[in-house]
Amino acid sequence: MMKMDFLTLFPEMFPGVLESSIMKQASEKQAVTFGVHNIRDFSFDKHRKTDDYPYGGGAGMVMTPQPVFSAAEHLMQEAESTPRVIMLCPQGKPFTQRESEKLAREHHLIFICGHYEGYDERIREHLATDEYSIGDFILTGGELGAMVMADSITRLLPGVLGNDESAKKDSFSEGMLEHPHYTRPADFKGWKVPDVLLSGHHKNIERWRREQSLKRTAERRPDLLKKLTLTDEEKKWLQSIENEE
Template sequence: MMRMDFLTLFPEMFPGVLESSILKQAAEKKAVSFNVLNIRDFSENKHGKVDDYPYGGGAGMVLTPQPVFDAAAFAANEARGKPRVILLCPQGKPFSQAESERLASEEHLIFICGHYEGYDERIRENLVTDEYSIGDFVLTGGELGAMVMADSITRLLPDVLGNAESAKKDSFSNGLLEHPHYTRPADFKGWKVPEVLLSGHHENIAKWRKQQSLKRTMERRPDLLEGRQWTEEEKKVLETLKNDN
């Protein structure tokens, strides 16, 4: 069973996410355990202070190292293993499906969710194993980013999703955006489901889905196709798309 620990100043942010939907089901199936630790509980300051002014001056406050190190040590000792300690930070590596798949093979993840102006650099240099950013924008703290990562990773764990093929066919899992989906009714306000999906011809449906996946990626995220190693099937689909255009 994977263990995820969240070190945070705002533990009240987590229950709504961790106790709902797929994450709740994953915990009930014993695929993962979630533990939220309040960094303030580990402060040696009698007032629970966890931040201070930066040396050299500047705006904002900086998260001090002591409570973060002690909270991480507590989480690691509880699990009795060597965790990956993840720092949520705008300077981190962009989080992707490939990174999610890599982390899903770990046994223990500790997420450090900071606030204020930033972290004491000694946290980054001596405690953290991985730094991630969920996008080129700034959030108030790392909690939302940690929850996004937890959701992405958890759904990849064995037996979490009802259909094991679901995760494999998600957008980005094969480097492409996912094809369109349709359901009943076949005709809604004159907007009809493509005939091929109603044909029952599985080979043709698979070809259509591959074509639509490539088309959608070319139109919306052409950057994903840069340096891609094309299969013969994909080359044929590309030629078809070019001819259609």
């Protein structure tokens, strides 16, 4: 069973996400346990203060190291295995499906959700094992990023999804965007499902899906194609797509 702990200044943000949908199902199936911890509870300051002015001046406040270290060390003392301590930060490496798959193999993750102008650098240097960013934009705090990561990781845990193959075929799992999906009715307002999907010919269906996945990737995320090893047939598909354009 995986354990995920969240260190936050705003624990009230988490219940709606952790107690809904796949996250709730994963917890009920005992694939994962979640713990949400208020960093203020670990502050030695009588006012439970967790921030201070930066040395050298400058705008904004900085998260002080003591409460964060104390909170993380408290969890580490109770841990059955060495946890990965993840700091949510705009300076971190991009969080991708590949990174999600790596983290899904861990037993214990601790997410540090930052606020204010940033962290005291000693948190980064001496506590965090990983730094991640969910995109090139700034959020008010790390809570939303931590929940995004937790959702992505949780759905990869064995037994969480009804069909484990679902996660393997998601966009990015195979390096490309996912193919289009259709369901009933076969004709909706004159918009019809492609004939190949109604044919029952599984080999042709898989070929169509792979081709559509390649086409969608070429149109929307051509940068991903540089990382792929394509077959000769797929290269012909790609050339055909480029010619159409």
